[in-house]
Amino acid sequence: MLPPGSDSSLQRDQTKRFLSDPLTLLTQYEKRYGDIFSLKLFGMNNVFMSGPRPAKFVLIENTDVFSAREGNLEVGQELFGDSILYLDGEKHRIIRETIGSLFTHDMLKRHTVAMNNIISKIFNDLPNTGVIDIHKIIKNIMLEIVINLFIDKDLDGNSIAKDVDKLIIGVFSSHPSNLPWTEFARAKRSRNNLYRILGAIIDRERQSDSDEPTLIRTLLKNNTNKNISFTNNEISDQINAFLFAGYDNSSSMAAWSIVHLATNRSVYEKLHQEVVANHDDNFVSFDELRNYKYLDAMLKETERLYPPTYFIPRLALRSVNYDQYEIPQGWLVNICPLLTHRSPLIFSEPTVFDPERFLPPREEHKKQSPSLMGFGLGAKACIGYALALAEIKLLIIHLTRHFEFNILNGEIPRNAWVPSWHPKNGVWINIKRINI
Numbered sequence: 299m300l301p302p303g304s305d306s307s308l309q310r311d312q313t314k315r316f317l318s319d320p321l322t323l324l325t326q327y328e329k330r331y332g333d334i335f336s337l338k339l340f341g342m343n344n345v346f347m348s349g350p351r352p353a354k355f356v357l358i359e360n361t362d363v364f365s366a367r368e369g370n371l372e373v374g375q376e377l378f379g380d381s382i383l384y385l386d387g388e389k390h391r392i393i394r395e396t397i398g399s400l401f402t403h404d405m406l407k408r409h410t411v412a413m414n415n416i417i418s419k420i421f422n423d424l425p426n427t428g429v430i431d432i433h434k435i436i437k438n439i440m441l442e443i444v445i446n447l448f449i450d451k452d453l454d455g456n457s458i459a460k461d462v463d464k465l466i467i468g469v470f471s472s473h474p475s476n477l478p479w480t481e482f483a484r485a486k487r488s489r490n491n492l493y494r495i496l497g498a499i500i501d502r503e504r505q506s507d508s509d510e511p512t513l514i515r516t517l518l519k520n521n522t523n524k525n526i527s528f529t530n531n532e533i534s535d536q537i538n539a540f541l542f543a544g545y546d547n548s549s550s551m552a553a554w555s556i557v558h559l560a561t562n563r564s565v566y567e568k569l570h571q572e573v574v575a576n577h578d579d580n581f582v583s584f585d586e587l588r589n590y591k592y593l594d595a596m597l598k599e600t601e602r603l604y605p606p607t608y609f610i611p612r613l614a615l616r617s618v619n620y621d622q623y624e625i626p627q628g629w630l631v632n633i634c635p636l637l638t639h640r641s642p643l644i645f646s647e648p649t650v651f652d653p654e655r656f657l658p659p660r661e662e663h664k665k666q667s668p669s670l671m672g673f674g675l676g677a678k679a680c681i682g683y684a685l686a687l688a689e690i691k692l693l694i695i696h697l698t699r700h701f702e703f704n705i706l707n708g709e710i711p712r713n714a715w716v717p718s719w720h721p722k723n724g725v726w727i728n729i730k731r732i733n734i
């Protein structure tokens with residue numbers, strides 16, 4: 299039996315609803331059909347699965363059946379080439395192993411020093427009072443961090459920000475059309491601009507004997523697989539993955555957590571107390587971040603309610619059975635953090651923002667495993683997980699130390715869904731500089 303739900307006659311309506319409000323559409327289908335259902339979107343058969351067991355089935359236990367590369371369609375492949383995001387199997391393993399050296403504990407300690415510097419400099423330059431769009435500032439910070447840590451300290455973020463944004467949005471166009479006004483064509487032009495800039499940096503790095511452990515140098519040195527050398531385009535493809543997976547997702551998650559701090563007084567007070575209690579030096583080290591237990595719970599709650607990557611696509615390379623259902627070859631299978639994280643079987647009052655659900659004695663996430671999957675699972679789980687949490691924590695600690703803030707109109711912003719789930723039209727906050 300095929301998973302229930304799909305009705306070709308509703309395809310256009312379903313696709314439209316999916317684009318404008320996937321939360322409502324997917325929640326309705328889950329209520330009606332359960333934790334596995336189908337929807338025909340953009341002319342393709344899609345299965346959506348929620349809950350810990352399907353997530354393990356697809357992302358951990360059957361990676362030979364469910365392909366990330368094929369699951370990301372032509373558009374993604376054209377724009378991102380051989381980026382780690384869209385690789386499976388042996389090629390993926392080699393790149394992942396090489397890149398892994400950038401995320402060791404020692405490297406994270408080193409990255410944390412650089413991130414403190416970037417964040418405090420940008421916050422120092424803010425006015426003492428006024429109204430700001432903190433989402434825009436967060437995006438500047440996250441882009442600076444990716445560039446500084448992984449690409450080239452001398453590259454000016456402003457010179458590539460527009461092309462990065464256009465490229466990322468292009469990944470979500472439904473067809474790879476070359477008509478010049480389409481999002482896909484714009485993304486391709488931006489990709490070409492970016493690859494020209496990155497190509498010049500890579501050429502320079504090929505001549506350099508610097509030991510700076512950037513992504514470019516790590517791939518050029520390629521310690522683990524000495525017999526493989528990467529072309530400029532292959533290296534740019536990996537940089538692309540960092541810009542997409544790193545910059546945009548982190549910005550969205552940081553923005554949502556600040557939305558809740560700026561609208562929920564009790565959450566703000568608890569975090570503020572923790573920041574005051576831990577205040578020592580202006581710089582917070584990677585190991586000191588462990589002392590921020592409430593902040594950690596608050597970020598888990600943000601990941602739970604607003605997973606930036608709210609579904610994780612794979613393509614079934616052959617037909618496969620799951621419980622009483624057959625998933626045919628060629629169908630897209632989407633694992634859904636969005637639905638899993640709102641399951642009343644795991645979380646009490648799942649739509650309420652309540653960080654304490656992750657703290658003892660409640661620790662609701664331990665009831666079932668895996669209950670949180672905002673950073674993916676298995677061999678392709680987010681390689682930047684620890685770095686992302688560190689950068690968002692630092693950003694929130696610096697903001698709370700140096701500013702009082704509240705949201706401009708007292709309301710939670712509406713949702714925007716592309717490229718990742720983020721607050722629509724910015725996050726406008728009133729700020730007043732203070733010093734803790």
Ligand code: HEM
Nearest residue numbers: 382383543544547548551607672673674678680681682686
């Ligand atoms: C809140 C921030 C972030 C979220 C929510 C997030 C989410 C994810 C998810 C869900 C995946 C798995 C995709 C899949 O299975 O198809 C992933 C993979 C990845 N992420 Fe993150 N990410 C974040 C931050 C970062 C950062 C800061 C970096 C690097 C600087 C990064 C680099 C990557 C890379 C390279 C992959 C591909 C891993 C692979 O295929 O082996 N991410 N991320």
